[in-house]
Amino acid sequence: MESLPDEADSSPDEAESSPDEAKSSPHEMENLPKRRTLPYDIDGLKVYSLEYDSGNKTAVTEDGRQWSNYTTSRRAGFVGKRYLKSCKGSYRCENQRCGYFRQYNKVNQVQFEKKESCLVCRTCGATPVFVPCFARKIWEYPEGKSEVTVYHYGIHTCFPVKRSPTTVTDTATMAFKQSRTLKPERFVNDKLIEATENEESLEAINDLADSLVERQTLKKMKQSAKEKLDPVGHSYDAVMKYKTKVQDVLKDPFLIFKVDCEKQIVFKTSREQLQLAMEMGQGHLNVEPCHVDGKHNRVTGYITISLVVYNPNLREMMKIATMECPTESKENIGIFWDCLNTALRQFTGDNKYFLSLILLKASTKNMYDKAKAALEKFIDNNPFLNNWWKWWEARRSHVFRAFKPGFNVAKSNLAEVHHSRSHHIGAENLTLIQACREDVAESVKLKRRVEDQKKQAEAFCKELDDYVEKGEDLQLREPEYFVDETAAHRNDPLEKRPCKKTSACASTNKKCEVDKRLAPRQNTRSTKFSRSLQIAKSCQNSYRVGDIKFNSPQSHEISIIHNTGTSYKVALNKMPSCDGCKYCSSREICSHILWVLLYVYKVPENSEVLQQRSFLNSELESITKGRDGKAPTSKTLSATTINTATATAANTPTTTMAAKDFRNPDLTKQQWCISRVVSRGRTPACSGRNCSRQFERGDLSIQVSAHWIPPHETKDGKKFTVDRNYHFCLQWSCLQNIPANSNLQVPPSAIKLDEIIGPSLSSQDYDKILSENLPVQWLK
Numbered sequence: 001m002e003s004l005p006d007e008a009d010s011s012p013d014e015a016e017s018s019p020d021e022a023k024s025s026p027h028e029m030e031n032l033p034k035r036r037t038l039p040y041d042i043d044g045l046k047v048y049s050l051e052y053d054s055g056n057k058t059a060v061t062e063d064g065r066q067w068s069n070y071t072t073s074r075r076a077g078f079v080g081k082r083y084l085k086s087c088k089g090s091y092r093c094e095n096q097r098c099g100y101f102r103q104y105n106k107v108n109q110v111q112f113e114k115k116e117s118c119l120v121c122r123t124c125g126a127t128p129v130f131v132p133c134f135a136r137k138i139w140e141y142p143e144g145k146s147e148v149t150v151y152h153y154g155i156h157t158c159f160p161v162k163r164s165p166t167t168v169t170d171t172a173t174m175a176f177k178q179s180r181t182l183k184p185e186r187f188v189n190d191k192l193i194e195a196t197e198n199e200e201s202l203e204a205i206n207d208l209a210d211s212l213v214e215r216q217t218l219k220k221m222k223q224s225a226k227e228k229l230d231p232v233g234h235s236y237d238a239v240m241k242y243k244t245k246v247q248d249v250l251k252d253p254f255l256i257f258k259v260d261c262e263k264q265i266v267f268k269t270s271r272e273q274l275q276l277a278m279e280m281g282q283g284h285l286n287v288e289p290c291h292v293d294g295k296h297n298r299v300t301g302y303i304t305i306s307l308v309v310y311n312p313n314l315r316e317m318m319k320i321a322t323m324e325c326p327t328e329s330k331e332n333i334g335i336f337w338d339c340l341n342t343a344l345r346q347f348t349g350d351n352k353y354f355l356s357l358i359l360l361k362a363s364t365k366n367m368y369d370k371a372k373a374a375l376e377k378f379i380d381n382n383p384f385l386n387n388w389w390k391w392w393e394a395r396r397s398h399v400f401r402a403f404k405p406g407f408n409v410a411k412s413n414l415a416e417v418h419h420s421r422s423h424h425i426g427a428e429n430l431t432l433i434q435a436c437r438e439d440v441a442e443s444v445k446l447k448r449r450v451e452d453q454k455k456q457a458e459a460f461c462k463e464l465d466d467y468v469e470k471g472e473d474l475q476l477r478e479p480e481y482f483v484d485e486t487a488a489h490r491n492d493p494l495e496k497r498p499c500k501k502t503s504a505c506a507s508t509n510k511k512c513e514v515d516k517r518l519a520p521r522q523n524t525r526s527t528k529f530s531r532s533l534q535i536a537k538s539c540q541n542s543y544r545v546g547d548i549k550f551n552s553p554q555s556h557e558i559s560i561i562h563n564t565g566t567s568y569k570v571a572l573n574k575m576p577s578c579d580g581c582k583y584c585s586s587r588e589i590c591s592h593i594l595w596v597l598l599y600v601y602k603v604p605e606n607s608e609v610l611q612q613r614s615f616l617n618s619e620l621e622s623i624t625k626g627r628d629g630k631a632p633t634s635k636t637l638s639a640t641t642i643n644t645a646t647a648t649a650a651n652t653p654t655t656t657m658a659a660k661d662f663r664n665p666d667l668t669k670q671q672w673c674i675s676r677v678v679s680r681g682r683t684p685a686c687s688g689r690n691c692s693r694q695f696e697r698g699d700l701s702i703q704v705s706a707h708w709i710p711p712h713e714t715k716d717g718k719k720f721t722v723d724r725n726y727h728f729c730l731q732w733s734c735l736q737n738i739p740a741n742s743n744l745q746v747p748p749s750a751i752k753l754d755e756i757i758g759p760s761l762s763s764q765d766y767d768k769i770l771s772e773n774l775p776v777q778w779l780k
Contacts, residue, residue, distance in 0.1 A: 036060070037207050041064055042160075044152070045152070046150075047149065051146060061150055066087065066158055067086070067087060069085075081140070083138070086135075087136070088158070090131050091112055091129065093109075093112075093129075109159045136152070136154055172187060173221050173224065173225050184221075191208060238432075239432050242433060250440070269322075272446050276318055276320055291317075291418075293306060293413050293419065294328040299432060303324070304435070305328065305333070306319055308417075317418045321336070337355075519575065519612075536592075536598060540598075543595055544560065564710055565710060567715065568592045572601075572624070574616075587613060670706055671705070672702060673703055673704070676700055677727065691734050701728060703727055704725075704728075705723055706743055706744045707722070708742050709742075732772055750775050751775055
């Protein structure tokens with residue numbers, strides 16, 4: 001027997017934490033606010049009053065703590081049942097090298113597992129340390145009342161775990177049993193909407209949201225509900241039992257017509273569906289085509305073959321029969337038709353009834369060709385009929401059924417429309433017994449709809465009979481025939497055939513040629529073109545012209561060389577191309593072609609010719625003409641290129657590294673200066689050998705220009721030099737070593753600082769420059 005917290009056996013820590021509350025008597029806590037559930041992380045000195053249902057007493061007292069088995073208890077002045085539980089305690093992994101501790105920066109208190117009857121950490125495998133917990137929970141059921149009072153005292157050292165209350169669990173399980181297509185997220189939203197509409201308290205709504213927030217828990221509830229309904233999965237015995245039940249209740253032997261365990265097939269139809277099949281042969285559906293297709297995800301591991309037809313009375317695609325089978329093979333399709341015809345013979349009582357006889361009759365082009373050959377043989381003996389036959393031959397699609405377009409035939413398999421219904425109602429990935437239940441339900445609904453439609457037809461017929469008995473004339477709309485005077489019964493258009501060139505037009509071939517593009521005309525500029533144009537404009541000073549070949553007045557080959565030594569060959573003709581560029585395609589031109597057009601042939605940037613993938617002869621002629629009306633020579637192009645900012649790179653010969661004199665550099669060009677980094681693309685890095693600093697825009701750096709030998713080579717296998725800007729940190733350690741493949745003279749004797757930069761320097765910047773004793777000079 002245990003006493004209340006005010007008795008002598010209460011822990012000293014709890015008494016110190018809340019001395020006033022610890023001395024409170026249970027009689028003073030009778031008028032407490034009622035709650036629906038306990039908080040999952042219950043802790044400290046707490047008292048709760050909960051209401052419960054008569055059949056679920058202990059469900060409301062559950063929380064997220066790990067309690068031991070309960071023991072009975074009693075106290076003075078209380079009449080009823082009283083129970084007590086003690087906390088089990090917890091474990092801690094105190095391994096400082098544990099992966100859990102490194103990742104989450106806290107001790108593992110939750111992830112443990114048993115290995116060979118020993119509890120170990122799931123992450124590192126170390127033996128955990130047990131941490132006792134002295135918290136206790138007491139709950140009392142007063143006699144004659146549907147409520148429970150929960151007393152909790154003590155501070156927990158364990159970790160709470162969120163759990164869904166049993167009341168919510170039972171409600172969710174019942175909801176999933178009632179609706180097989182109910183999704184967990186839909187259930188959560190419906191419960192929260194219901195609680196809000198009932199104007200429940202904010203605390204109750206928050207508790208409900210906490211209990212339903214775990215998606216995985218709800219999925220497990222739905223899976224367990226499914227397993228309770230269908231514990232065996234795919235079971236032909238269950239299908240056979242369900243067939244007997246359906247036949248006894250609904251009095252229809254065709255609902256589950258055939259079940260073959262050996263061939264693994266289940267064929268289903270109904271009386272109303274078989275009546276539709278009969279009307280396809282002799283009734284109002286004889287002009288409607290039927291559609292057959294197999295659905296692969298309705299039943300897990302099976303193919304569902306369905307035969308559907310459009311019913312104009314109900315204005316819907318109606319199902320005639322379905323069959324589950326392992327594969328959509330020719331054999332299973334034959335079994336499907338055999339089962340359908342067997343069901344029709346049993347339904348009609350005619351042992352010779354066969355639905356698919358009409359499938360054997362069709363007008364084909366081969367039959368037309370045989371009749372045409374016989375007719376042409378007859379016309380050979382009667383030449384005056386030749387013109388008559390040609391006139392009808394041109395209009396064969398209006399007369400012969402083999403060439404008539406199917407105006408009443410869908411251009412796609414409308415069985416796919418019926419298959420989408422399974423997706424909308426959530427009838428996918430089912431078992432065999434679940435599919436049988438769905439098909440039986442659909443058949444029952446179809447039966448009621450057909451009966452309602454018959455009642456409407458009978459009422460309409462009665463209305464017509466009453467109208468006739470009164471002797472009144474039926475006012476029917478008279479048919480009108482109108483033919484437009486300008487209309488003509490035109491024959492089918494002739495097929496276009498490529499004309500054969502004769503010797504007469506061969507001599508005038510050049511005159512007959514039409515100036516056409518080899519690619520569609522581009523009226524607007526695409527995103528890719530704008531990107532290529534931007535790259536070409538930004539690389540205006542990065543290329544130089546290497547060589548130009550004039551193959552013809554309208555075919556030029558231009559070789560351009562980048563500052564890095566990479567060369568590209570651009571062919572300018574009716575369909576420009578760039579050798580070795582992956583961005584040049586049949587629809588888009590690359591930046592190299594645009595660079596040649598802009599800066600070699602001086603095509604205006606806003607010209608529509610620039611965005612064309614293919615040129616007309618007239619456009620190509622206007623491009624290749626020089627400013628004086630002649631094609632530009634290589635000397636003119638070289639002069640044009642030298643005038644650009646790449647003059648230094650163009651005048652730098654491509655020589656070997658040995659031929660370049662780095663021993664006597666031009667020190668007047670190597671001006672060391674402190675400035676701020678202005679980054680327009682990739683941010684520069686420090687050129688010091690042992691420094692990996694990456695400068696940001698606006699940082700201070702020591703900058704200097706010098707010659708640099710790139711690692712690339714020309715086509716002749718020679719090295720070359722280019723001008724390069726070097727960036728260094730404001731430290732002597734970065735300025736003492738010469739960068740690789742450069743002619744810099746380090747350390748610098750003087751570093752200049754512009755007066756424009758001076759006002760923007762902070763006190764920290766000045767301290768850094770002065771602390772390194774850099775030889776800074778001011779520009780006047």
